[in-house]
Amino acid sequence: MTTVIEKAEPADRLTPGTPLLEVRDLHVEFKTRDGVAKAVNGVNYSVAAGETLAVLGESGSGKSVTAQTIMGILDMPPGRVTAGEILYRGQDMLKMSNEQRRRIRGRKIAMIFQDALSSLNPVLSVGYQLGEMFRVHEGASKKEAKAKAVELMDRVRIPAAAQRVDDYPHQFSGGMRQRIMIAMALALQPDLIIADEPTTALDVTVQAQVMDLLAELQAEYNMGLILITHDLGVVADVADKIAVMYAGRIVETAPVHELYKNPAHPYTKGLLRSIPRLDQKGGDLYAIKGLPPNLYKVPSGCAFNPRCDAATDLCRTEIPALHQVLDKDGAELEGRRSACHLWKETLHG
Numbered sequence: 001m002t003t004v005i006e007k008a009e010p011a012d013r014l015t016p017g018t019p020l021l022e023v024r025d026l027h028v029e030f031k032t033r034d035g036v037a038k039a040v041n042g043v044n045y046s047v048a049a050g051e052t053l054a055v056l057g058e059s060g061s062g063k064s065v066t067a068q069t070i071m072g073i074l075d076m077p078p079g080r081v082t083a084g085e086i087l088y089r090g091q092d093m094l095k096m097s098n099e100q101r102r103r104i105r106g107r108k109i110a111m112i113f114q115d116a117l118s119s120l121n122p123v124l125s126v127g128y129q130l131g132e133m134f135r136v137h138e139g140a141s142k143k144e145a146k147a148k149a150v151e152l153m154d155r156v157r158i159p160a161a162a163q164r165v166d167d168y169p170h171q172f173s174g175g176m177r178q179r180i181m182i183a184m185a186l187a188l189q190p191d192l193i194i195a196d197e198p199t200t201a202l203d204v205t206v207q208a209q210v211m212d213l214l215a216e217l218q219a220e221y222n223m224g225l226i227l228i229t230h231d232l233g234v235v236a237d238v239a240d241k242i243a244v245m246y247a248g249r250i251v252e253t254a255p256v257h258e259l260y261k262n263p264a265h266p267y268t269k270g271l272l273r274s275i276p277r278l279d280q281k282g283g284d285l286y287a288i289k290g291l292p293p294n295l296y297k298v299p300s301g302c303a304f305n306p307r308c309d310a311a312t313d314l315c316r317t318e319i320p321a322l323h324q325v326l327d328k329d330g331a332e333l334e335g336r337r338s339a340c341h342l343w344k345e346t347l348h349g
């Protein structure tokens, strides 16, 4: 019997490390009655087949807007792409027709959202919703689609899948619903999955299980994975590299373990200090002072300057470039960049 998500590689599956998606100098803004909010200001990042990129930032940092622009699901208007390219397998998706984008969405690039309960239809069984992918995209019969739905549920380790295939979303726990969302994203064996805060609504233990499952399936199917999160704690074990965003810009990029060991941006330093640690007992948990900026009134210079203890006059007037980070001997550190005037002091000080 042919199985739905057995490791049969689709004919055009890329070999690990082949560039899959590249976002180049992307600018997105929102025009509203309150003015123009520049949500994404020149973002660059890329992900290869088999690679996991974590995009980290607080709410309003532009991480989700970038993801929605990649997926082609951003409301336009009020949203507007003012510059940039989004290359999928070398082709700019921003220049594609709606029909071409629609063919990529779901089939080639799939998305997992934060809130499974509102993403699933409450009046349709999960089996029907999973099966619909195969009925619509592959012309499967009702019976075939149901069999494939059971198989997918099995694959994401939902116990007693055959008995539960006709259950409704509210009959599953939060963790199980998120597994169903992962199954849905996996159904058509996409090249790339974008997971937007996939575990935020879950408790810590279930969070870890869902992240492990996602990482395992991503490696098994050699997919690219973009993991969007506000929580540095959840990505340490699964990501290869990280892009930290603040006020619509990337402020630091690094291979994941290097960023944890020695960040080169004060904002990343603050985020790392605010992760609860088991070996630290007592005392208040550190929190970065202040709030992320209002995107209609972003501070001049470095947008982080009102919250940064190291800020100088230069920081208040000049936007820092995304500098290549060097080691103490002046050698380039691969994949490491920091948008801080004081990156040297931050990294080596």
Ligand code: SF4
Pocket (backbone or CB within 6 Å): 265, 266, 267, 302, 303, 304, 305, 306, 308, 309, 310, 311, 312, 315, 320, 339, 340, 341, 342, 343
């Ligand atoms: Fe802080 Fe200045 Fe660096 Fe911005 S550029 S993070 S304000 S030190």
